Amino acid sequence: MERRRTHLSLSFSFLVTFCYFFIAIFATFLEAYDTLSPPQTITGNKTLVSPSQNFELGFFNLGSNSTRRYLGIWYKNVPKKTVIWVANRDNPLAHDFGDDGSLTFSNDGKLIVHSHKGNVIWSSNSSRPARNPVAQLLDTGNLVLKDIDGRSSEKYIWQSFDYPCDTLVPGMRLGWRFKTGLNRHLSSWKSYDDPSNGDYTYSVDPRGIPQLFLNKRNKKIFRSGPWYGQQFKGDPVLSSNPVFKAVFVFDSDEVSYSYEAKDNMISRFVLTPSGSIRHFSWNDHKSSWVSEFSVQGDHCDDYALCGAYGSCSIVKSSSPSCKCLKGFEPRKAQDWSSGCVREDSKGCKSGGDSFEKLTGLKLPDSAEFHANYSISINHCEAECLKNCSCVAYAKLDVNASGKGCVTWFGDLFDIREAPVYGQDLYVRVSASQLDSNAGRNKKKIFILLPVAVSLTSTIVVLALWFIIKTWQRNGAVEKEDLQFNDGRGSRSERNEYELPLFEIAIIEAATMNFSVYKKIGEGGFGLVYKGELPSGQEIAVKKLLETSGQGLQEFKNEVILISQLQHRNLVKLLGCCIHGEDKMLIYEYMPNKSLDSLLFDETKRPVLNWQKRLDIIIGIARGLLYLHRDSRLRIVHRDLKASNVLLDINMNPKISDFGMARMFGGDQTEAMTKRVVGTYGYMSPEYAIDDVFSFGVLLLEILSGKRNKGFLHPDHKLNLLGHAWKLWNEGKALELMDGLLENEFPSSEALRCIQVGLSCVQHRPEDRPTMSLVLVMLDSESAVLPQPGRPGLYSERFFSETDSTSLARLNSSSNHINVTLEKRFYIVGVLLYVVYIEIMKEKKKGESL
Structure with a gap:
């Protein structure tokens, strides 16, 4: 019995001792998981992982065939390795010679990367030596070096956040420390598979008023504008918003910009190799990065x-x-x-x-x-x-x-x-300019005042007459439109064209209350926002402007038309939303945005190689053919242009923006339309509803990479159509092709496309091919193509120097403009009223002087 007790006692003691050692060893293992101290090293596939498993540090290769090896930090739980920091970005290890490298400590406590031969590839330029150095990877993604007793960031001997690469993550700062002269800035990668320093830098300029500058080498490319307490006045997307909180420090010690992500969102700013500054967030539903917005908004x-x-x-x-x-x-x-x-x-x-x-x-x-x-x-x-x-x-x-x-x-x-x-x-x-302005104002008053007196009575009569006629004419129209707005149209109409009607709360949540950070462009008659439904599906929300030309008439047009269209080259309408005076259309989201955003941007156009351009041309032609011939109702788009062609993730073209489209019966061959609408540079000369002409213009733009409207040539005053026709007649048609294609296209295919484009834009409508014939000419090498005649609108004098996107809405019958007497009175009355207002303004200015 005593022996048994002794045996149990020894067993219990052994168990306690084993547990103690196991806990000690396990604790040591946990401590080493996110820290490194002498004589430990990181080599091969060994890594450090931050305490919350957010980030990982180790050696990596870019691509499966890369012979270059780097030490870096990347997201731990993101499936696709996304690197945020590279130590030896300009001095990679030669992996093809079996040199995996190792991270360890120098004698004075610095972090160093050395090759298998002992050569130092990279080292941390620590501010002072450390007796007991410890490196730790924090949950923010910051690799810090400190003495073993260090407890705060002020005691860090060195930290990777002070030397960012191309990525800004929450907590990382851009800007200056005045005492040390440290300038923390982003610098782009040379390419997507080469992390060495590229051409672009993004940094804070502390002179006078702090601003952020994007530079290409030493040339300024973009400026944020001054910090104004809560935001950069020239770039509001960098300010606090539903996605993140902006933090700006400006005192005697430092000037810096940083941000804090909201709702534990995984996000980052990236300076791309092409010089674009983009904000990305991680989408768990799609298991991919989503580009929320670009810091650079437009060409201005x-x-x-x-x-x-x-x-x-x-x-x-x-x-x-x-x-x-x-x-x-x-x-x-x-x-x-x-x-x-x-x-x-x-x-x-x-x-x-x-x-x-x-x-x-x-x-x-x-x-x-x-x-x-x-x-x-x-x-x-x-x-x-x-x-x-x-x-x-x-x-x-x-x-x-x-x-x-x-x-x-x-x-x-x-x-x-x-x-x-x-x-x-x-x-x-200057004072002389003020005197000159005053003199001109008095002269205008002297000339215009007698005219104003004689025209006042006419203006009043015409204005009253017009108001009465407008009330009478609009009464029935408003009643009809309100019926559609309230969903009280005829039963057959609602059954035939009914679409999912989204609640406004869902749309507001998807677009962050129509935040400027979700705005992706302007199209047709309103603003376009990117959104995400609770299911994770990305959408594009077209919110019609109250002051836009599109009332319920065009809104009804677009809903009815697109709801009945099913074709791979037409944008898909998912539903609509009506909330008070606000009208919204919900489309499928196109990640590559519109064709013009690529075609007319020198930095993005290289992605459009010859095959992609040819596929886009044929896809647009097929979409138009479906509208003209194969849909239940014949439909003429009337506003086909590069900005109305969207590109999906596979670069397939999809025709969008049907607000101006009009449908007519399947047995109709001519359009009897009430409105003439379209876009300057794309509409045919006689203002007919002619998608073929617009397609020809777009085809020539795709081939050349140049806009028709605003096209300038040093040797003549022709627009793009005239320039193409001139080259064709001179036997030099291939000179029209985009120089970025670098002649990497079959000459026969290019010449065929040019000939088709010129055939579509001929001056005489009866000479232009139908869309079915266009497809035959594009697809068949054996088809005999007619020689094109002189194009319509081939000289620049046909185009307005202003950049208006739409032709005026005028009453018309068939292909001719017929301005009625009522319209003439209205136009004259408005013009006279404007003259009167200007005279009164000039008179007041003269009296004040």
Whole structure:
């Protein structure tokens, strides 16, 4: 019995001792999981993993066939390895020689990577030596080096967040530490499989007013605008939003920008090899990264696009338009990069100058500017007025104290119109110019005032007559449209065309309440937002603008038309949403966006090789043929252009935007339409509903990579159509082809496409082929193609210099415009009223002077 007790006691002691050692060993193992200390090393497939399993550090290769090996940090739980930091980005290990490398410590406590031969490939430039160094991978993705007693970031000897590569993650800072001179900035990879330093850098400029700059080598590409307390005034997407919270530090120790992700979202900013700054978030439903937005919004974000004293604005076609600030004129009429110069070059007249207030602008950049955070805006104006070198000033209330201003000395660059987030800019105007303006105003009043008196009575009569007629005419139309808006159309109509009707709450949640960060473009009659349904399906929401041309008539048109269309080359309508005055269409989302976003962008167009362009051309032709011949109702799109062709994930084209389309019976061969609509440069000369002409224009644009509208050639004044026809007649048609294709296309196919395009844009409508014949000509090498005649709209004089996207809505019958007497009275009345208003304005200005 005693022996048994002794045996049990020994067994219990052994069990306790074993558990103790097991726990100790296991604890040591856990401690080593995210830390590294001498004499430990990382080599081969060994890694460090952050405590919460968010990030992993180790050696890796880029691609299965890569011979280069790097030490880096990547997301642990993301299936596709996504690297956020590379240590030896410019000095890879030669993996083909069996050199896997190792990470260890130097004698003075630095982290080093050395080759199998003992050569140091990379080392941490620690601020001081460490007696007991410990490296740790934090849950933020930050690799830190500290003494074993280090407890705070101030005691870090070195950290990877101080030396970012192409990626900014939550908690990482961009900016300067003034005491040490450390500049934390992003630098792009050379290519997607080469992490060495590329051409682009993204950094904080701390001079005067902190701003973020994107540079290509030493050339400025993009500027965020100044930090204004809560946001960068020139780039609102960097401000706090439903996705992340922006954090900006600006004090005597540092100036830096960082962000904090909301709702534990996995997100990152990436400076791509092509120079785009994009924000990505991880989508668990799709198990992939989703691009939320790009920091650069449009072409007006291109640095100094309009030169000195030039202001850029985006018109409805998403094209940039330049104009000079008030008091300035273009230096060179055809070269906006040269900017503008003062209309009055006499110089500063002390005591006589004043400032012109310009509203809603992105504040400019200049070679020299000064910020003062303690004076009022009135004091700022007085100080600027004293100095003839001061060309402009603006309010700069960073601390919400009601004080602060910035003054500029030298030419003003990179100005754009920004009605929503822009600021007021006060630009110096000379005294002589003020006198000149006053004189012109008085002269206008002298000439126009007698005219105003004689026309006032006419205007009143015409206006009253028009109002009465409009009320009478619109009563029935509004009643009919409201029936559709409320869902009270006829029973047969609702049954035939019924679509899923989405609740507004679902759409608002999908688009983050129509956040600017979800806006992906403007199309047709409204804004387009990217969204995600609770199921994980991505959608595009087209929200019609209240001031757009599309009322319920066009909305009903688009819903009825698209709901009945089923073709792989037509965009799919998922449903609609009506909430009060708001009308929304919900489409399938196209990840490659519209064709024009690739075709007319020099940096993105290379992805459109010859085969992809040919497939896109044939896909568009098939979609049009379905509309014209194979759908139950014959449908003419009437607004076919590059921005209305969307590309899915496989680059398949899908025709979109049916707001202007019109359907007619299957036995009708001619369209009797009530409206003539379309886009300048794509519509046929006689304003007929002619998709063939628009297809021909689009085909030539795809081949050349050039827009028809706005096309300029140094040797002639022809547009793209005329240029193509000229080359065809001279036997040099292949010179039309996009130079980025580098002749990597069959000449016979290219010539056939050019000939088809020219045949479609012939001046005489009866000479143009049908879409069925177009497909035969594109698909068959044996088909005999007719020689094309002179194109319609082949000279630039046919196009307006303005960038309007739509033709005016005019009454018409068949293919001819017939402006009725009622319309004529209306137009005359409106014009006279506008003249009267302008006269009254000039009179008030004259009285004030």
